[in-house]
Amino acid sequence: MSRSSLMPVFDGHNDVLLRLIRGKAEPERDFLEGDNLGHLDLPRMKKGGFVGGFFAVYVSSDSGGIDIDAMMTHTQYDVPLPPALELGHSQQVTLHMAAQLIRIERASKGAVKICRTAADIRECIDNGTLATILHIEGAEGIDPDLHMLDVLYETGLRSIGPVWSRPNIFGHGVPFRYPSTPDTGPGLTDLGRNLVRACNRLKVMIDLSHLNEKGFWDVAKLTDAPLVATHSNAYAISPHSRNLTDKQLAAIRESRGMVGVNFATSFIRPDGQRNDDTPLQEMIRHMDHLIEHVGVDGVGFGSDFDGATIPNEIGDVAGLPRLVEAMRKHGYDEATLRKLCFENWVNVLERTWGH
Template identity: 45%
Template sequence: MTELPAVLDGHNDSLLALRRASADPSVFRDGHAGGDLDLPRAREGGLAAGLFAIFVPSEDRFGPERARSDTADGYRIERPPPLSPAAARRVTDDLIGVFDAITGFDGVRKCTTVDDLRACVDGDELGAVLHFEGSEAIAPDLSNFEAYYDRGLRSLGPAWSRPTQFADGVPFRYPSGPDCADGLTDAGRRLVERCDDRGVLVDCAHLASEGFWDVHEVSTNPLVVSHAAAHGVCPLSRNLTDDQLDAVADTGGVVGLTFAANALRPDGENDPEVPLSVVVEHVDYLVDRMGVDHVALGSDFDGATVVDSIGDAAGLPTLFTALRDAGYSQRDLRKLAHENWLRVLDAVWAS
């Protein structure tokens, strides 16, 4: 049987999962019963590298943060209020400490260059890239940007699903288009420009469509959405419309397909009973619209309700087997698994 390719995944929230569990970081190295990702399961599933998110829950609360209200044809989950800078910086520093701990273990590599990532794809270390999901810890004047860069920051999203000093985050709504919040602020435009100058990836995940198009206008780099799905299959506010997909392809960018149930299921419900055929349907839709060079993976392991047909990091081979059975060639699978991410990161980090 043809060997399945190594995977570079565009998004996980495993650092927060470890902090929430008050877990010793060694459980990531040794394996643990909870969560979606640790080193043993990464090896079992062929996960070679991933973007590890720093995500700060609203005001450092670790319980349920958002109340759902049903509508006539779906639901709305309103955004939490803006996060205080003090809370953002405190938790961000804690989570960078977790990142530093796990990348200090044998078998895990902190990645700041594409050569680092290629070594993980070709070898047996798990690569970890530091990403900010929502950039509240960064000062509006960018005075601490370089300090975070020096600590390994190579990718960031200007907002999660709440307003920040840089952009407005899109709320969870179903059914809904993504045009339901504001775009980049003046500080957000300066942040995108600094990222372009410094070689830091700008992630459009969680931006409303206005923010997406603002990034398109300001940035000279490929458009990237680390974890989302096709609005044409599931009309969730956080999924990408056809015109957004066209823009990603036109700039040479990439979309990482999420494994979040509510983004994949056509009914938008957060029910993990989702067959692999639905995941493949999203891949097909994205590939048909953009071409296979612009589609990758962005699992959202430990940050969403992962569909049970994949389960966790150890389940990645089931998806690639299904894609192969659906007619994707070995060359296509390599692109979806890691080559597209490597190409885009090489273009951005070398800028």
């Protein structure tokens, strides 16, 4: 399949920056020339039609010796949440990962761009440049006075998930628990509300994917922007704490917001298990449900590449055309495919950021 015939894909979430900083000494070259590790590098992105997406900055926690992957193969599980992280360490890692994306952009000599506007993304898609959005997954690197928010904004930050699944000064994340509703504890703190207000002023997108249900509704009451969950699925199909209820989906629809379908098998499968032997039709069931409840203009991809176990029928980013073809065979017409694969993301970012 030639690149010109590939359906462009813009993606709501990946963790390639974390994989790269954990890897060898030449991460820019590994990414730009291809290392065939994990799910993402530039050559495989081109092969799969991947034109851009949200590149997450995430400060990892020690597992405490728990085999989380093994836990999530059980019929029921409740992964213990790690403790809150220390600010200094979190800032150091946040800067390291943000710098990694900046260095990739610089080393690419025009092949990769950190986008700050929807117009930037459209231009990149038109000219074949990889469009990247600097995104934070868990705001542990941001101080209570939000000084770091201003610094990161000037660096290119345009999207923040206030929490990952552990608690921090801004709020409470949803645990990896199955079966469970997302109503698992308290929501935003006063500092979290301040962060949402500051992001609204700066027109930084708020990502709801790891917030618990109370935090979701706290943001919904405060924000004047579309409600967006970059990598979440339908609770009605997979009753996992990380997924969204139909009531939450209705609020996202009312706000003209967006949901990116997560490729992580534990959030796709009705049994909640981490298992790469998961048919693509199970993903499409979530798409159908999300389209029904959010609308065809509010659904896209939120792969979680390099951060999750994904269906082996996709494999890595080069396998995206297999997913697109499965969607086509399911009955989505070409106009719908274009919306789901890339247009909806660009449009919701324009509604959030402005032109």
